[in-house]
Amino acid sequence: MNFEFTKEEQAFIERVRDFLKREAEKDYASEIMAPEREGHAQLADSEERREFCRQLGKAGFLGLTWPREYGGKELPGIYDYLVNEELASVGAPLIGKGVGIIGKTLMHHGSDKLKREFLPKILNAEVEFALGYSEPGAGSDLASMKLKAERDGDGWRLNGQKTWNTSANFADWYWLAARTDSTGPKHKGITLFMLPLDQKGITVRAIETMAAHRTNEVFFDDVWVSDDYVVGEVNKGWSYICEALDYERFALYTFGPVKLKLDALVELLKNTERNGKPLAQHEHVQRVLARLSTRVEAAKGLQRKVICAAAQGRVPTVESAMCKLCSTELGQDISNAAMDLLGPEALLSHSAPGNVGDGAWENSLRGTVVDTIGGGTSQIQKNIIARRHLQLPNPS
Ligand SMILES: Cc1cc2nc3c(=O)[nH]c(=O)nc-3n(C[C@H](O)[C@H](O)[C@H](O)COP(=O)(O)OP(=O)(O)OC[C@H]3O[C@@H](n4cnc5c(N)ncnc54)[C@H](O)[C@@H]3O)c2cc1C
Known part of the structure; x- marks a missing residue:
């Protein structure tokens, strides 16, 4: 086993460092690079942070390990790690939920429409996501979630509550899990949806944490989402969430x-x-x-x-x-x-x-x-x- 980076990997690290040096000379540097900020740099919104993420995309550092057919560079998994570690070491936003979690899960399970709509935007850092899993009675025991999605025409009607949903106050899209079947085992009646956060019927309220960063509780009152925005198969959401959580533990x-x-x-x-x-x-x-x-x-x-x-x-x-x-x-x-x-x-x-x-x-x-x-x-x-x-x- 070799614990040292290869020559190619080392050269890549130097490229990321050069990029960060250039970014550090820009006016917005103090807003986006703060090693003492306890790793939460990506959890608050600002125009500067969004601009930095766009620059990251332009420099080709987003989607390094994605397949070429989806606009990636098909590099080995280590490259996402290398870029993330360099970002973390200067306290800059990480490659984030889009590239690290949602994009990867969509590539495996999403419809062609969802892939076409979201993957390019993720690579260009044009879209922000909030993850909607936890509820007041379903955190560790996530499969007990109750947010209800009921059939309504060619879509679903959502009613209920989520909690601790970080970024819901500024993200553009929700990656949301809801209960579509309450009759069988709890793991088998969950479906994963994507929906815009500015949709009518969604109310977001702040929760300030002891770490001085904001997260949110979110209320759903008759929120409609089309079948087109179901990720994968109805009632199979649990396995997609587990996969996305594995990526999250690594990506964030x-x-x-x-x-x-x-x-x-x-x-x-x-x-x-x-x-x-x-x-x-x-x-x-x-x-x-x-x-x-x-x-x-x-x-x-x-x-x-x-x-x-x-x-x-x-x-x-x-x-x-x-x-x-x-x-x-x-x-x-x-x-x-x-x-x-x-x-x-x-x-x-x-x-x-x-x-x-x-x-x-x-x-x-x-x-x-x-x-x-x-x-x-x-x-x-x-x-x-x-x-x-x-x-x-x-x-x-
Ligand atoms: C800052 C922050 C950001 C977050 N962001 C998001 C987000 O963006 N989206 C989202 O969906 N969620 C988010 N969460 C929610 C987070 O995933 C949950 O808080 C976490 O899973 C714990 O759930 P809970 O708070 O309901 O605690 P509980 O599940 O009620 O747990 C309470 C205590 O009991 C322990 N416990 C529970 N079950 C077991 C068990 N079976 N065995 C042993 N011990 C157990 C837990 O370890 C914990 O110590 C966030 C949380 C925080 C604090």
């Missing part, structure tokens, strides 16, 4: 910010004195950092396993679960370690006098908690690993 959770976080902590501890010497000179501090650093390397190895699976054309279910569990919990542990090692000043925010590290660590602590929930909680990742990898029976 990058490893770079975890490494940056540890590097920043090490630097800060070298430059912060307690009892007349730098904190990094204390034996206990060194032991904590050594353990975290070892876990960072292990997380990197896990991420390579996801890439290998993707490169072989497999959907990386177990690998993605392990990777998300490992990297998000590690991010949280690094923030917790910062709290322990830096002391009470680490709790002070950016605007509070006497803070350490410009208040980044209390911000980080809040952000890393959220990371372990979105896209499936840590407990759910453990369940996936227990069932699918270890073949353990369902505890009842």
